[in-house]
Amino acid sequence: MSNVEENDLHEENQEGEEVQELSFEELGLDPRLIRALTKKNIEKPTPIQQTGIPLILEGKDVVARAKTGSGKTFAYLLPLLQKLLSDNNTSPSKALAPTAMILVPSRELCQQVYSEVLSLIELCRVQLKVVQLTGEPSFSEMATALSGPPHIFVSTPACVQRCLSSGVLQAKSVHDSLSVLILDEADLLFTYGYEKNLKDLKTHIPKKCQCLLMSATSSDDVESLKKLYLHNPYILTLPEVGDGKDEIVPKNVQQFWIQCSYRDKLLYILAILKLDLVQKKVLIFTNTIDTSFRLKLYLEQFGIKSAVLNAELPVNSRLHILEGFNAGLFDYLIATDDSDSKEKDQTDENKQIEKKKFKKNKKRKVDLEFGVVRGIDFKNVHTVINFDMPTTAAGYVHRIGRTGRAYNTGQSVSIVSPEEMEIFEEIKLFLGGENEDKDLTYIAPFPLLEKNAVEFLRYRAEDVARSVTKIAVKEARAQDLRNEILNSEKLKAHFQENPRDLDLLKHDKLLSKKPPAPHLRDVPEYLVDPTTQQASKFVKLTRAAFGRNNNNGNNRGFKGRVNKKAGDPLKTFSSQGKGMKRKGIGKEFGPKQKKKQDV
Numbered sequence: 001m002s003n004v005e006e007n008d009l010h011e012e013n014q015e016g017e018e019v020q021e022l023s024f025e026e027l028g029l030d031p032r033l034i035r036a037l038t039k040k041n042i043e044k045p046t047p048i049q050q051t052g053i054p055l056i057l058e059g060k061d062v063v064a065r066a067k068t069g070s071g072k073t074f075a076y077l078l079p080l081l082q083k084l085l086s087d088n089n090t091s092p093s094k095a096l097a098p099t100a101m102i103l104v105p106s107r108e109l110c111q112q113v114y115s116e117v118l119s120l121i122e123l124c125r126v127q128l129k130v131v132q133l134t135g136e137p138s139f140s141e142m143a144t145a146l147s148g149p150p151h152i153f154v155s156t157p158a159c160v161q162r163c164l165s166s167g168v169l170q171a172k173s174v175h176d177s178l179s180v181l182i183l184d185e186a187d188l189l190f191t192y193g194y195e196k197n198l199k200d201l202k203t204h205i206p207k208k209c210q211c212l213l214m215s216a217t218s219s220d221d222v223e224s225l226k227k228l229y230l231h232n233p234y235i236l237t238l239p240e241v242g243d244g245k246d247e248i249v250p251k252n253v254q255q256f257w258i259q260c261s262y263r264d265k266l267l268y269i270l271a272i273l274k275l276d277l278v279q280k281k282v283l284i285f286t287n288t289i290d291t292s293f294r295l296k297l298y299l300e301q302f303g304i305k306s307a308v309l310n311a312e313l314p315v316n317s318r319l320h321i322l323e324g325f326n327a328g329l330f331d332y333l334i335a336t337d338d339s340d341s342k343e344k345d346q347t348d349e350n351k352q353i354e355k356k357k358f359k360k361n362k363k364r365k366v367d368l369e370f371g372v373v374r375g376i377d378f379k380n381v382h383t384v385i386n387f388d389m390p391t392t393a394a395g396y397v398h399r400i401g402r403t404g405r406a407y408n409t410g411q412s413v414s415i416v417s418p419e420e421m422e423i424f425e426e427i428k429l430f431l432g433g434e435n436e437d438k439d440l441t442y443i444a445p446f447p448l449l450e451k452n453a454v455e456f457l458r459y460r461a462e463d464v465a466r467s468v469t470k471i472a473v474k475e476a477r478a479q480d481l482r483n484e485i486l487n488s489e490k491l492k493a494h495f496q497e498n499p500r501d502l503d504l505l506k507h508d509k510l511l512s513k514k515p516p517a518p519h520l521r522d523v524p525e526y527l528v529d530p531t532t533q534q535a536s537k538f539v540k541l542t543r544a545a546f547g548r549n550n551n552n553g554n555n556r557g558f559k560g561r562v563n564k565k566a567g568d569p570l571k572t573f574s575s576q577g578k579g580m581k582r583k584g585i586g587k588e589f590g591p592k593q594k595k596k597q598d599v
């Protein structure tokens with residue numbers, strides 16, 4: 001590894017160049033890998049895969065910068081596995097440390113990458129060992145994980161450092177064995193406080209080791225990492241379309257916005273969801289955990305069940321919430337995204353202060369390895385709603401990048417209050433690049449919601465909003481946390497034995513003390529104006545035409561596997577109290593109304 005400055009001549013910037021369509025076979029991939037991809041319904045490589053795979057197979061160091069959802073994970077996993085498959089065929093391993101390390105910034109990403117590698121290995125039916133480790137594992141956990149050693153070790157930089165300093169991982173063994181190092185979500189690694197870990201780790205990385213750096217955006221941190229780790233790198237910058245307009249946001253995501261007062265945000269989101277004006281699945285972002293619970297409690301009263309996801313929840317619960325949502329067990333997920341605030345805390349020193357602060361407040365300990373937005377592959381999300389606007393333009397890009405992934409389509413709806421207009425303007429400017437033409441905005445007003453439809457809902461909506469008091473929110477948040485902590489350990493043990501038991505992943509249980517009132521559950525047609533009814537029908541027809549979740553078949557295989565064992569001890573660990581099962585479905589919204597919106 002040496003400094004990259006003098007090797008800039010080797011850089012290839014493919015921006016704007018037409019990418020030639022090649023198949024996986026033409027990229028030279030092993031037939032076993034191609035079969036595995038076919039089983040996953042993945043037929044043709046994305047542009048970053050077309051360009052990146054051959055270079056990585058040749059053993060080059062590569063920096064890959066491509067949009068969110070563009071398939072960067074397979075761009076490095078496929079050539080990595082190919083290399084390990086051929087190594088496996090040729091020589092028996094004498095390694096004392098992993099052959100490849102994949103370093104990611106968060107636990108969620110670690111789990112995601114691990115699952116992705118594992119499933120490819122299983123589908124290829126080959127004997128390769130992959131292990132993941134995050135957080136602060138005990139000596140024996142580290143020793144177990146690294147015994148063997150695994151071919152691929154997926155971890156965070158801090159955790160690898162811990163393995164090294166405890167002596168479980170010998171620096172010399174790393175030096176002798178490591179042949180591929182991948183830094184995924186590279187633009188986040190410093191932000192999450194791993195700068196020192198990465199600088200220390202660098203001294204143990206052998207010169208012969210191939211280094212890959214994957215990132216959705218370019219930043220000073222990516223530059224620093226590139227200089228620190230890479231040698232003669234090929235720089236791939238791959239927006240799918242080089243016309244400048246949709247370089248940042250995938251062009252298959254339609255962006256909309258709604259302007260309303262802060263107070264009316266609840267009313268508007270209710271209207272969108274209840275009148276069926278957006279496609280499911282829906283990922284909703286809030287800026288605070290309290291807001292997420294407020295929203296959950298509020299929507300519950302109208303019969304809309306959702307799950308919350310935030311840094312406060314125990315890691316097992318978070319992972320299961322993601323898994324449940326990805327498997328299609330619930331349609332609405334309210335995520336509290338704190339990556340923006342993380343991005344402001346650039347230094348290790350700040351991280352330490354933050355850590356101490358959280359240690360003091362153990363009741364509300366937030367996991368610093370949590371990352372809900374960046375890099376997480378939420379499967380088949382069609383709509384992203386910004387209930388609160390993110391605090392940075394980059395935050396916006398990463399949020400809406402959770403939809404329209406790979407070849408799927410998606411949409412985003414931002415609910416913007418007057419207080420948020422400044423950041424909204426900033427976002428528009430950011431998306432429009434240099435072009436300051438005010439008419440040229442890529443975020444269009446949401447077209448399907450008529451003022452009348454909103455106003456008809458106002459009375460009920462405001463009534464319910466008032467009932468969701470600060471105390472109710474506080475209690476719901478505490479209750480949810482208690483339930484999840486209780487569930488977390490049980491879930492961990494249970495899932496080790498029953499990895500496919502999806503029934504337990506339903507984290508969208510009701511938190512309200514009272515079940516939703518029947519008259520709030522259904523909206524009678526007379527309350528909805530004809531235009532909105534048309535819009536709603538149109539959305540439903542589109543959904544029917546594309547299949548329920550507009551998915552690409554990734555959920556297949558989960559159906560029918562739900563384990564409904566009556567005697568399951570975990571079933572008693574529910575956030576839903578006895579007698580809270582919903583009754584009375586089908587009652588009217590207003591008195592004596594028979595016609596209803598189909599919800």
Ligand SMILES: Nc1ncnc2c1ncn2[C@@H]1O[C@H](COP(=O)(O)OP(=O)(O)OP(=O)(O)O)[C@@H](O)[C@H]1O
Nearest residue numbers: 044045046068069070071072073216375377405406
């Ligand atoms: N060639 C392909 N064809 C169809 N789907 C693909 C292909 N490659 C990857 N995918 C799917 O696309 C989704 C997004 O891929 P991935 O998570 O690798 O994106 P990413 O570029 O890493 O995004 P981010 O920057 O947000 O992390 C995944 O669900 C993955 O299974």
